[in-house]
Amino acid sequence: MTSPIQHCKDCxxxxxxxxxxxxxxxxxxxxxxxxxxxPPCITFVRTYRATRKLCRHALAAEMPQELMSxxxxxxxxxxxxxxxxxxxxAAAAPTAVADTARKKA
Amino acid sequence: xxxxxxxxxxxxxxxxxADGQPGDRELVxxxxxxxxxxxxxxxxxxxxxxxxxxxxxTGSEADAQEVLQEAFLNAYQKLxxxxxxxxxxxxxxxxxxxxxxxxxxxxxxxxxxxxxQPLELAGPRFSAEGYLEPASNSDWSQRADEKMMxxxxxxxxxxxxxxxxxxxxxxxxLKDVDGLSNEDIAHALDLTVPAVKSRLHRARxxxxxxLGEFFDPPAK
Numbered sequence: 001m002t003s004p005i006q007h008c009k010d011c012x013x014x015x016x017x018x019x020x021x022x023x024x025x026x027x028x029x030x031x032x033x034x035x036x037x038x039p040p041c042i043t044f045v046r047t048y049r050a051t052r053k054l055c056r057h058a059l060a061a062e063m064p065q066e067l068m069s070x071x072x073x074x075x076x077x078x079x080x081x082x083x084x085x086x087x088x089x090a091a092a093a094p095t096a097v098a099d100t101a102r103k104k105a
Numbered sequence: 106x107x108x109x110x111x112x113x114x115x116x117x118x119x120x121x122x123a124d125g126q127p128g129d130r131e132l133v134x135x136x137x138x139x140x141x142x143x144x145x146x147x148x149x150x151x152x153x154x155x156x157x158x159x160x161x162x163t164g165s166e167a168d169a170q171e172v173l174q175e176a177f178l179n180a181y182q183k184l185x186x187x188x189x190x191x192x193x194x195x196x197x198x199x200x201x202x203x204x205x206x207x208x209x210x211x212x213x214x215x216x217x218x219x220x221x222q223p224l225e226l227a228g229p230r231f232s233a234e235g236y237l238e239p240a241s242n243s244d245w246s247q248r249a250d251e252k253m254m255x256x257x258x259x260x261x262x263x264x265x266x267x268x269x270x271x272x273x274x275x276x277x278x279l280k281d282v283d284g285l286s287n288e289d290i291a292h293a294l295d296l297t298v299p300a301v302k303s304r305l306h307r308a309r310x311x312x313x314x315x316l317g318e319f320f321d322p323p324a325k
Contacts, residue, residue, distance in 0.1 A: 008231060012237075015306070040242050044242055050249040054258065055281055055282065059282045061156070071174060079178075
């Protein structure tokens with residue numbers, strides 16, 4: 001028999017594991033019992049979940065093709081047998097790569 | 106700085122890839138025997154995730170590119186030390202995260218750096234009895250979807266993430282953006298799994314506070 005969760009602080013402390021499904025079942029049940037009578041914690045769970053979703057969406061970034069080519073050219077100069085196209089070698093020097101990216105930014 | 110040598114006893118089994126391509130372990134074996142093309146396949150496979158981590162950690166495309174160059178070159182040079190007891194990807198993440206953290210520390214020591222400002226993790230406020238304070242808790246989640254594509258929101262999130270302490274930001278990015286397991290993050294960053302969970306949760310709480318301020322700005 002696990003102890004009930006009476007305070008919101010205890011509920012918030014367990015949220016990370018709860019939304020990942022890694023909380024032991026009896027603690028998850030205690031947390032859900034708390035949620036059943038605590039609207040502020042329901043709101044908290046919603047906004048905690050939304051935080052993860054929004055951040056994942058906002059922080060996803062595609063690697064520009066130009067940078068892939070520069071990386072390949074750089075490694076082609078330093079790693080024996082690393083294949084890279086001839087056109088990429090001009091961008092191989094790290095400083096040149098960085099300069100290119102800074103100008104873009 | 107994390108030690109790149111591995112000390113685990115048992116190699117983890119490698120899952121077969123759905124695309125039929127050789128697994129990381131096979132490519133690492135070949136690269137360790139001097140096959141540059143195999144190393145190129147590893148780079149091709151992992152560069153996008155490492156780029157995302159480096160970009161969000163350093164906040165600069167130029168720095169991210171240099172972190173990637175340094176990380177992959179470092180990985181190649183240290184490949185003989187990799188003995189396959191853990192996933193190659195988490196070993197690679199460790200190298201890239203170290204490289205990004207070192208770059209950030211160097212920058213913060215620069216005379217014109219603003220990075221020395223103390224970074225604090227905000228969180229929800231509770232009453233003395235342990236109940237949530239109303240100010241911590243407006244329900245902006247219903248408005249989240251309609252704001253999802255907003256550039257203003259994206260900028261606010263980027264700024265909030267940049268202001269997380271480095272160690273917390275790294276854990277958050279690896280977990281909630283790149284989707285690594287807690288165990289892989291612990292290995293990559295030389296942390297215990299409980300430490301990963303704790304940093305992740307505190308980072309999320311701090312970001313939640315910042316998003317709350319974005320959706321419901323405090324009265325001035």
